[in-house]
Amino acid sequence: MASRRKITLDRRKVVEKILKDRGDILLVTGLGAPTWDAAAVGDHPNNFYLWGGMGGAVLTGLGLALAQPKRRVLVITGDGEMLMGVGGLATVAVQKPSNLAICIMDNQRYGETGMQETHTEHGVDLAAMAAGAGFQKYSTVYNNRELAEAIPVLYSEQGPVFVDVKVTDAPQPMTLPPRDGPMLKHRFRENLLGHV
Amino acid sequence: MGNKKSKNWHWSQDVHALFKKLGIEQVAYVPDGGLAKLINRCQADASIRSVVLTTEEEGVAQMAGAWLGGQKGVLLTQSGGVGNCINMLSMMQECRIPLLALVSMRGEWGECFPWQVPMGQSTIPALEAAKVIVHHVDQAEKVPETVHAAARLAFDSYRAVAVVISQRISGSGSRG
Incomplete structure (x- = not known):
């Protein structure tokens, strides 16, 4: 069970710090608040937002990471979304994509449906599940010092890496990126591949 | 492809060759007896990333x-496994991302295991309800050409397409 430490980090500030110097990373965000968080930092052609397909963020990241082995792929998703596709941690760990980083904005809530408690509120430890799957690099972040250590891990440690960031459940203004699926797909591919 | 097959011919060898020709670089699967030979060929091929x-x-x-x-x-x-995919298929439909799926049937031709029948009988209706185009094939010699046609429809016309391979071909589930 996860230890009961005080949760103080603001998710918008966390995602802003993570993406501030994003370089050429390719970003996949899970549905709901992680997509709004990334949009609040700034829309970007290297962002692919999932507006549905709950549970699919990590495996979308895996397919992308295998296709683009020279590019760093970062998946930012929520605890509820990760829990729905938690078997994907086993699939990723077996493939060992060295360029894939997974970062969870873990507010211990299902944010889009009324802030109901997720399993992590009751002690389910996502970093321990990643470790159990076989991730060699995993951590749970509670404060800015730990976040400062985790960000270089997300960008440059040999993957796959897994960072669970505990964030407060304080409400945030909704910042909506584009949501037309073909547009997001075409923009991402054109920027990456030079064609749609 | 598709005629004058030798006695030892299996559709998986032509489909694997087709994958190479089409430039397939990732194959994802949960193991299944009806697809085992194709999965084994893909696993043995260093140019295809096989993901379990x-x-x-x-x-x-x-x-x-x-x-x-x-x-x-x-x-x-x-x-x-089709039943496990339904919600995720919405991503392919909404973004018009190509999907080529090969589905080996159970609960269909000569099935002797009753628990396979409900999902087997729901497979094609479920795929169609999820707006996946279905090509059903029940002769081994026609599997490669059907996969080829499905691949063109998927990758050149940006559609989700499933080749549903009859249990008549695999013979799976013929003993209870």
Whole structure:
């Protein structure tokens, strides 16, 4: 069970710090608040937002990471979304994509449906599940010092890496990126591949 | 492809050759007897990344990521796994991302295991309800050409397409 430490980090500030110097990373965000968080930092052609397909963020990241082995792929998703596709941690760990980083904005809530408690509120430890799957690099972040250590891990440690960031459940203004699926797909591919 | 097959011919050898010709670089699967020979051929091929999944919906999401990254992939699943994919298929439909899936049937031709029948009988209606185009094939010699046609429809016309391979071909589930 996860230890009961005080949760103080603001998710918008966390995602802003993570993406501030994003370089050429390719970003996949899970549905709901992680997509709004990334949009609040700034829309970007290297962002692919999932507006549905709950549970699919990590495996979308895996397919992308295998296709683009020279590019760093970062998946930012929520605890509820990760829990729905938690078997994907086993699939990723077996493939060992060295360029894939997974970062969870873990507010211990299902944010889009009324802030109901997720399993992590009751002690389910996502970093321990990643470790159990076989991730060699995993951590749970509670404060800015730990976040400062985790960000270089997300960008440059040999993957796959897994960072669970505990964030407060304080409400945030909704910042909506584009949501037309073909547009997001075409923009991402054109920027990456030079064609749609 | 498709005629004058030798006694030892199996459709998987032509489909594997077709994968190479089409430039398939990722294959995702949950193991299944009806697809085992094809899975083995893909695993033995260093130019194809074979990814074993814990549930088939992972493969749908993986195929979306592969396409975003400029690669083509194929999802290999038993009919039972189709039921696991339904919500994730919405991503392919909404974004018009190509999906090529090979589905080996159970609960259909000569099935002797009753628990396979409900999902087997729901497989094609479920795929069609999820707006996946279905090509059903019940002769081994026609599997390669059907996969080829499905691949063109998927990758050149940006559609989700499933080749449903009859249990008549695999003979799976013929003993209770």
